[in-house]
Amino acid sequence: MLLTLCIVCGVLVQLLNTVSACTCRWGASNERRFCDASFAFRAVVQEEIPQTPEIPDWARDEPDVDPDNFIYFYKYKVKVEEIFKKPPSVDVSGTIIVQTPRMPGMCILTLPVGDEVLLTGFGDGNPAWDANACSWVQMWEEVTPASQVMLRKGIKNTACSARAFPSLGR
Numbered sequence: 001m002l003l004t005l006c007i008v009c010g011v012l013v014q015l016l017n018t019v020s021a022c023t024c025r026w027g028a029s030n031e032r033r034f035c036d037a038s039f040a041f042r043a044v045v046q047e048e049i050p051q052t053p054e055i056p057d058w059a060r061d062e063p064d065v066d067p068d069n070f071i072y073f074y075k076y077k078v079k080v081e082e083i084f085k086k087p088p089s090v091d092v093s094g095t096i097i098v099q100t101p102r103m104p105g106m107c108i109l110t111l112p113v114g115d116e117v118l119l120t121g122f123g124d125g126n127p128a129w130d131a132n133a134c135s136w137v138q139m140w141e142e143v144t145p146a147s148q149v150m151l152r153k154g155i156k157n158t159a160c161s162a163r164a165f166p167s168l169g170r
Contacts, residue, residue, distance in 0.1 A: 022104060022134075024134035033120055034084075034160070037085065037120035039085055039120065040084035040086075040119070041086075041118075042081045042084070042117075043078045043080050043081055044116050045076050045115055046095065054072070072103060072106070073100060073101060074101075075097055076098045076100070076111050078096050081116065085120075097125075099129070099131075109132050109137065116139070118151070120136040121135045
């Protein structure tokens with residue numbers, strides 16, 4: 001009986017750990033990440049915007065509550081340099097706000113302030129553009145010339161067909 005109880009508890013602990021884990025599409029290529037994203041920009045990360053914790057009422061009076069545990073997103077001011085893909089009818093110009101998760105189960109991502117990056121993700125900028133560890137985020141200087149050509153083609157061929165990205169046809 002005790003052995004059965006220990007096994008059940010072990011399985012429950014494992015399930016709880018699994019639920020909070022970040023899960024991305026296994027083996028997704030950068031092309032697939034581009035195609036799955038609602039936006040793709042070449043941008044300069046200008047600054048991280050400080051966030052205020054959103055502490056729920058039940059936790060306000062608790063002595064050991066760490067306020068940082070109630071900040072769920074990093075937010076960044078990002079200057080868009082080039083647009084490869086965006087939702088139709090959404091204006092993207094100048095500086096935008098990008099938010100990324102701070103919690104491991106949400107696929108945590110931090111952006112390098114001051115650097116130029118390729119940034120893909122989801123949303124329409126209302127209230128912010130969303131990216132996470134499953135997005136194609138890469139230092140622009142490390143994006144290969146071949147990938148740069150594919151990105152620039154992608155804006156004209158948003159269907160992301162196997163013709164536009166041959167590696168997707170496999």
